[in-house]
Amino acid sequence: MLDIIINPFITILLFLYQILGGNVVLAIVVFTVLVRVATYPLTIKQQRSTKAMQELQPELKKLQEKYKNDRERLAQEQWALYRKFGVNPFAGCLPLLIQLPIMLGLYRAIVATLAATPTQLLDLSGRLWIADLSSQVPLANKFLWLNLAVPDPLYILPVLVVITTWLQQKLLMPATPSSGGGGSRQGDQAAQISRQMMMIMPLMFGFFSLSFASGLSIYFIASNLIGIAQYGMMGRVNVKQTLGMKSEEADTPETPEVEEPAAPAVVSAAPRKAKRTTARQEAPKRHSEPKLSPRRPRSSGGIYDSRANRARAKNKAKG
Amino acid sequence: MNTSRLFPSRSRLLLGVLLLGVLLLAACGGPTQESWVGISTDEQQSTLYLSQGKRVVAINPASGAVLWEYEDEGATFYAVPTVVDGTVYVGDYSGRMHAIDANGQQLWRYEPAKQAILGPIEVTPKDRVIGGAAVDSDKVFFGLGSRNVVAVSRTTGQEVWTFNTNHGVWARPLYVPVDPSNGVDRAVVYVTSLDHNLYALDAETGDELWRKNLGGAAPGNMVYDPVRQRVYVGTFVSELLAVDLKSHDIVARFKTDGWLWGSPAFADGVLYFGDLSGALYAVRATEDGFEQVWKKLVAEDGIRATPILTNGLLIVASKDHNVYAVSKEDGAGRWYRDAKGQVLADLVFVPGEAGGEEEAGLVVVSTDQGDRLVVALAVNSGEERWVYSD
Numbered sequence A: 001m002l003d004i005i006i007n008p009f010i011t012i013l014l015f016l017y018q019i020l021g022g023n024v025v026l027a028i029v030v031f032t033v034l035v036r037v038a039t040y041p042l043t044i045k046q047q048r049s050t051k052a053m054q055e056l057q058p059e060l061k062k063l064q065e066k067y068k069n070d071r072e073r074l075a076q077e078q079w080a081l082y083r084k085f086g087v088n089p090f091a092g093c094l095p096l097l098i099q100l101p102i103m104l105g106l107y108r109a110i111v112a113t114l115a116a117t118p119t120q121l122l123d124l125s126g127r128l129w130i131a132d133l134s135s136q137v138p139l140a141n142k143f144l145w146l147n148l149a150v151p152d153p154l155y156i157l158p159v160l161v162v163i164t165t166w167l168q169q170k171l172l173m174p175a176t177p178s179s180g181g182g183g184s185r186q187g188d189q190a191a192q193i194s195r196q197m198m199m200i201m202p203l204m205f206g207f208f209s210l211s212f213a214s215g216l217s218i219y220f221i222a223s224n225l226i227g228i229a230q231y232g233m234m235g236r237v238n239v240k241q242t243l244g245m246k247s248e249e250a251d252t253p254e255t256p257e258v259e260e261p262a263a264p265a266v267v268s269a270a271p272r273k274a275k276r277t278t279a280r281q282e283a284p285k286r287h288s289e290p291k292l293s294p295r296r297p298r299s300s301g302g303i304y305d306s307r308a309n310r311a312r313a314k315n316k317a318k319g
Numbered sequence B: 001m002n003t004s005r006l007f008p009s010r011s012r013l014l015l016g017v018l019l020l021g022v023l024l025l026a027a028c029g030g031p032t033q034e035s036w037v038g039i040s041t042d043e044q045q046s047t048l049y050l051s052q053g054k055r056v057v058a059i060n061p062a063s064g065a066v067l068w069e070y071e072d073e074g075a076t077f078y079a080v081p082t083v084v085d086g087t088v089y090v091g092d093y094s095g096r097m098h099a100i101d102a103n104g105q106q107l108w109r110y111e112p113a114k115q116a117i118l119g120p121i122e123v124t125p126k127d128r129v130i131g132g133a134a135v136d137s138d139k140v141f142f143g144l145g146s147r148n149v150v151a152v153s154r155t156t157g158q159e160v161w162t163f164n165t166n167h168g169v170w171a172r173p174l175y176v177p178v179d180p181s182n183g184v185d186r187a188v189v190y191v192t193s194l195d196h197n198l199y200a201l202d203a204e205t206g207d208e209l210w211r212k213n214l215g216g217a218a219p220g221n222m223v224y225d226p227v228r229q230r231v232y233v234g235t236f237v238s239e240l241l242a243v244d245l246k247s248h249d250i251v252a253r254f255k256t257d258g259w260l261w262g263s264p265a266f267a268d269g270v271l272y273f274g275d276l277s278g279a280l281y282a283v284r285a286t287e288d289g290f291e292q293v294w295k296k297l298v299a300e301d302g303i304r305a306t307p308i309l310t311n312g313l314l315i316v317a318s319k320d321h322n323v324y325a326v327s328k329e330d331g332a333g334r335w336y337r338d339a340k341g342q343v344l345a346d347l348v349f350v351p352g353e354a355g356g357e358e359e360a361g362l363v364v365v366s367t368d369q370g371d372r373l374v375v376a377l378a379v380n381s382g383e384e385r386w387v388y389s390d
Helices: A003-019 A024-038 A040-056 A059-066 A072-082 A093-114 A118-124 A131-136 A156-172 A185-211 A213-235 A274-281 A284-288 A303-318 B010-027
Strands: B038-042 B046-052 B057-058 B066-071 B083-084 B087-090 B098-101 B108-109 B115-116 B120-121 B137-145 B150-154 B158-165 B174-176 B189-191 B197-202 B208-213 B223-225 B229-233 B239-244 B251-256 B264-265 B270-274 B279-286 B289-297 B309-311 B313-317 B322-327 B333-336 B347-349 B362-366 B372-379 B384-388
Touching: A003 A024, A003 A093, A003 A131, A024 A040, A024 A093, A024 A213, A040 A059, A059 A072, A093 A213, A156 A185, A156 A213, A185 A213, A185 B309, B038 B083, B038 B347, B046 B087, B046 B362, B057 B087, B087 B137, B098 B137, B150 B189, B223 B347, B239 B279, B239 B289, B251 B289, B264 B309, B279 B313, B309 B347
Parallel strands: none
Antiparallel strands: B038 B046, B046 B057, B057 B066, B083 B087, B087 B098, B098 B108, B115 B120, B137 B150, B150 B158, B174 B189, B189 B197, B197 B208, B223 B229, B229 B239, B239 B251, B264 B270, B270 B279, B279 B289, B309 B313, B313 B322, B322 B333, B347 B362, B362 B372, B372 B384
């Protein structure tokens, strides 16, 4: 079934390789950029969904406190809250699930065109939509000190993969409000999982880089850097947080940006670690009811915002 | 529905999704095996040699009984074993070459030398030996999967020379000895590469004599025509080429439907070969070029394996699991047999004993199924005679 994705991807990758003068790294990078641009609407949608969920966190926490001994009722109230504000808690996963086969297709296309083994090269047969591109098969495997068909013997690429994956996750980690000391156990668990993810994911991709063709590591690094650049262009990268610096907004409670948390990473919408939590606690009011406040400016559109706005207007009218 | 129990937190849900993604990444990583079985016989066709995974195995072709097994720690074998004077030369997926005696004992093992890859930093290159080896009186020549051709001493395994190519050499090098009767005054090693070139190298020194761009990757073995002093080679631009070794020119081209990987079987001036679209061809090589004798679409999937010619039959096998026997005269079908697995490795013919039950001999195929790794079929009927399991 993935052939629907893999075959055009292989064709495009070989085409790029041809027009870029046989520069395999450039072809992989340009290809990654194109895929990132094509999936940009999905990325945005996922972010908005995650953000909408974040905005409901204070309310959800209240519910968790209120119904901590009645899980059935808690679930009912949570769903009622979601309905009230027009938020689908699973909507953020759908774009991710759509992107998953695209990522797999990209991965397979790169592995197939590098053709490190006979079965990979054989697998390439019949996949090209443009027969003339057969002359480009397989991609050149030499770049600097690297043989792109085997892992990097100097371990430079695996290290770069770990660093860029970690950096991307760290930069995109949402600046969610703290639980204010009264945070639920669930929230703490989520934060713990989030921290674990931030360790596991870079190491896992680092392990892939140690085991697979280094051409794939080039893709991982390019994808991470492009991801960071993409979020950076959206103004949602929190550099100070990444560097462990106290953010300005924590010291200046009136700064409106605080109410616009950094875009969440794909992996988590969980509260940050304790150090940042302490900083946030200095401005508890902003976080106690930030998202439902009628004063709060809405900078982004989309289905979640418009629905939430309608619900707010309705509530306001009711008094 | 109590979703809070199903998904206690959003982070866990996302964690689950990501883990699923990782699993898919692992599961959807394309072909699970790196290659197919390497299979060959000795010069007398009295013993079968098999390289698969961690072992090289010698098998009695009449019965399928194992004669010996060779293992070397950490070695993975898929390259076709080359047998000369009772010694088996086979490369592994760590870029090493093994010489094994007639009893399955290691004579020597070649280890790739460290290479400077970034300034003074030297590492042992990670590479694979994918194709078979060529052997002369004192050297063994073989290609590496990512690039380069290596010549090592036949007696010690010490490196004699290395020639740099720009991509992998997956085909067996072709060694052409000095032959004054055919105007060959210097021993030459011919090598085809995935970098599109055919290289002619001095067998003694490894110096490049000349090269010819074939227009596409050439992963399959060449066929040598000593009379015309030509080599025939298939490419991934779906062409069978004839390269004149004297003029260094491509003197004939034959266009096929699919990529060419398996090398042709050559008899009486006719080349028989299949392509990766499943078509089978008989093409006559003439002074003026190629001339199609017949063409048949026989298989539902690609033909990677080199066919064999025997008893007036052309026997081929396909990725579609079937072994086909057709008339070499017109391609008319004679029999076919389901091998119950993809057949990608070259076929091997084992002659039968005169007056014996299998006088016409056996055709030995290997599949990608562990329980049917090697299957021996009667040449005349396609009846299964024995099976070797992993």
